[in-house]
Amino acid sequence: MYSNQDLKLFKNISEKLAKEAGKILLAYKSKIQIKKHKLESLDIATNADYASERFLVDSLKKSFPSHSIYSEEGQGTGEKESAFEWVIDPLDGTKEYLRNMPYYAVLISLEYKRNLILGTVYQPEIKRLYSAVKKFKATLNSNPITVSSQNNLNQSIINVRLMDYRMPKIQLSRFLNILNNITYKFYRVKSDFWDIQSLCYVAMGATEAFIQPTSKEWCPPKWYDVASGIIMVEEAGGKVTDFNGNRIKNRDITKGIIASNGLIHDELLKLVRI
Template identity: 30%
Template sequence: MSPAGAHLEVWLLTAIEAAMAGGAVLRSHWPQPRQVHEKGFRDWVTSADVAAQDAIVAVIRRHHPDHRVRAEEGEGDEEATSGVVWVIDPLDGTTNFARRFPCFAVSIGLLVEGEPVVGAIYDPLKEMLFTAARGRGAFLNGRPIRVSAVDHLEQALIGLDWGHRNETRERILGWLSRLAVRCQTVRAIGSAALGMAYVAAGWLDLYFHFALQPWDVAAAAVIVREAGGSLHRPDGAPWSLRDAAAVVGNGRLERAVWALLGDSV
């Protein structure tokens, strides 16, 4: 077993503890008045984001003071990839949270030399905890999960999210105009981490997003892969953490998607 492999269980326990700590903060803030600030175009941050991140980082620092941290709200080294790095989104689905739409999560991934190896995604309102460590399977509240067996687009439930920029939304609309008339139906989630976790659980068959940040997908990438799913770039090439666009699927529908979309990918 490699040194990283020997530590996976310990790291996973830390990810779970940190996700639960962040989730507890979000749950406590949920009924309270919102303090919302605009970071950029269609990009918000709330006081809950910051408070949850503080709680998460405190857990990680306590257990692993020598590890680096990369977090959405400016904590740690924003460019860190080498070595062991925690990648944190304290509130994935900030717009949902700010508008009291109850679909958001904490996302905590761990990278070793740039590769996701541990993930925990926690929905504190529904008390759903998705977890995985490389080579050890994917779980929801401790029970194994697996991607769906759907292999025809006509039966597929597809998820997506929009991104902030108009150019991104126009690209998504191009995909949607072709896919929506072929699949069973489409859902916009509002939380990339949950959208991908739902693929891992078999609730969605395919999910796509063209404006991802590393903290959106670091945890989900492990969970999806351990559940038997796949991540690709829109052109069908293998996805990596450097890619902003991802198509996340059950491994059975992707070929039909590329065939349908052709040169529009």
């Protein structure tokens, strides 16, 4: 188990490491190299990904030697089992980073028995540090944040993760129907560069909702891409479920993701259940 004092320690160290990893990413921008092509030619890892991850893994091992680690590029992953597991994306938005866009971040989460208890998001280019810990208020640069109080769809803004060529045709047809439904119900329908930013926008009250259609056949985000954003929304007073209205468990994001301020959640669920 863990105490409130433990949570504060986890939070302080996570925030510190995220900022330091952000400095590494900024330093590597002038010497970036592609080190690995993954399943697709545009899905890549760079020397910056590996440098940031190496720093985070080594630092977490030093601070919490009994904890396990699950990281995008695999360094430190699977070396031990523990009720506490750190979930790391050392550079979320690698393609944007490579193209000199500011849309990237360091993502750190902590689970206890597969339940999220901490999330940290640091955006080095604009020096935004989002932080959420179970039982405590979510913050942005140490200032409390909360979800929007808007309860009317026609005055709400929603971010939608758009489809790509990998989506099966059957699911594409269903997604277009969902998109059609929400387009005529919401004030504005937008799409951001990355899922974590969309989740953080919901948490800080800048938008009212975010949806990410997924299935077992097509699930673009990985758990480390969204975990810190999910707890961010929840600890800011919002709600996150799958498309069936169930809380996301055991890292299963193959049934879609809906994040909202909670006030419009039930109405939004009706729009995606087609």
